Amino acid sequence: MAITAQNGTYLTQGPTASGQVLAGNELTALENAIIGTATFTLDGTLTSATLNFIDGTKTLSFTPTAIEAQTIGGTQLAAAPVAVQGTAVTDNTKGTIYFSGAGTASNTVKILFRLVK
Secondary structure (H helix, E strand, C coil): CCCCCEECEECCCCCCCCCECCCCCCCCCCCCEEEEEEEEECCCCCCEEEEECCCCCCCECCCCCEEEEEEEECCHHHHCCCCEEEEEECCCCEEEEEECCCCCCCCEEEEEEEEEC
């Protein structure tokens, strides 16, 4: 089995197309990250999953220097919590989220993530 890759959902304006440069807002000069969420359905065996920044093929206008992530919900929390143990940027299309355990098949883990420019 495998944990299906998930596309990020952004809390503010997020990218939707390859190379898209986001329009500015009053915080643009201060912003150094894009913030979003993703919900992964666990398979009970694997401890890592792919986070697509847009859809896995469209590219960000930059390659993040880091992904900061933490668990914020999901059905797995009620059983035996699975935390984000680490992250890695693959390129400007996706990254990898590493979990502290495999959890139970069909349970979910919701994460909050920041793509640091």
